[in-house]
């Protein structure tokens with residue numbers, strides 16, 4: 001008999017067929033308490049769980065006693081209680097690497113669109129406001145040859161550094177827990193403490209995971225250290241930045257602008273004050289959202305679950321130490 005799995009994200013037809021070849025699949029809309037109650041027997045029997053969004057914590061695990069592996073269609077896994085998974089010997093698989101370049105492209109798009117006011121001026125032109133040659137009121141600021149500080153010099157940070165260094169001749173600063181020799185030798189990146197990075201960067205770019213240590217790593221005190229001309233880009237996770245403090249800093253000129261792909265609450269409420277600010281470029285968490293990359297992530301997530309449930313994990317595992 002094929003192992004039972006719960007699928008809580010729709011997949012392209014060919015990948016769904018591959019999943020069906022290996023498993024007996026129950027597809028659900030989400031992993032809310034209501035859905036679990038509706039499909040109680042299937043959740044109880046499931047050995048695998050594949051999808052993204054929604055919390056996987058002790059409460060859910062208690063309802064899935066047969067679970068052996070989770071496969072998230074994302075690289076970030078802050079939705080998962082890894083300690084609870086470890087206690088139950090449940091493998092957690094994720095999709096690093098496949099999305100790295102695409103997310104770095106998105107970050108560079110936020111750098112350019114905030115600095116050159118692309119979305120603001122697009123609205124202005126389409127609103128019929130362009131009636132004469134533009135003057136300083138509509139000027140932006142240069143990106144090339146400025147200093148770009150990266151918080152989190154992992155896979156995505158490195159890909160961003162490559163673009164900024166080779167594409168735009170930028171100086172690169174970074175802050176991480178350990179030294180990243182590749183970034184230093186290939187892109188001339190300089191490791192520095194958070195305070196120095198905030199003080200010296202023209203662009204502060206966040207590609208950090210959300211953890212207890214990174215939660216609100218950027219708050220009012222940190223924003224005050226930044227240059228008034230500086231721009232904050234966040235494509236890591238919303239709660240790494242205190243959004244209320246950021247809103248205040250953008251309103252009172254503590255910093256110049258922000259480009260945000262992620263928010264403390266997602267979807268960001270339509271009446272959030274931060275969305276009313278002209279110096280904010282807001283995106284709906286599209287870091288990896290291209291057809292090619294989203295397909296690649298779904299493909300990897302399916303392969304990851306097959307590997308995990310057949311005892312053949314070689315990569316993409318968050319907690320390989322618990323392999324039985």
Ligand SMILES: NC(=O)C1=CN([C@@H]2O[C@H](COP(=O)(O)OP(=O)(O)OC[C@H]3O[C@@H](n4cnc5c(N)ncnc54)[C@H](OP(=O)(O)O)[C@@H]3O)[C@@H](O)[C@H]2O)C=CC1
Nearest residue numbers: 076152153154155156176177178208209213235236287288
């Ligand atoms: N907006 C979007 O759509 C997307 C967002 N993301 C987010 O980007 C994050 C990063 O992805 P990726 O680059 O692949 O991950 P990596 O694990 O490769 O990189 C994470 C980096 O963060 C650093 N870091 C972690 N904790 C701390 C800390 N407390 N202080 C300083 N540095 C820290 C790590 O430091 P060290 O190297 O020293 O260990 C590492 O350099 C994901 O976890 C996810 O949250 C990812 C994909 C898409």
Ligand SMILES: O=CC(=O)O
Nearest residue numbers: 073074075076288
């Ligand atoms: O936010 C997206 C991810 O893959 O993590």
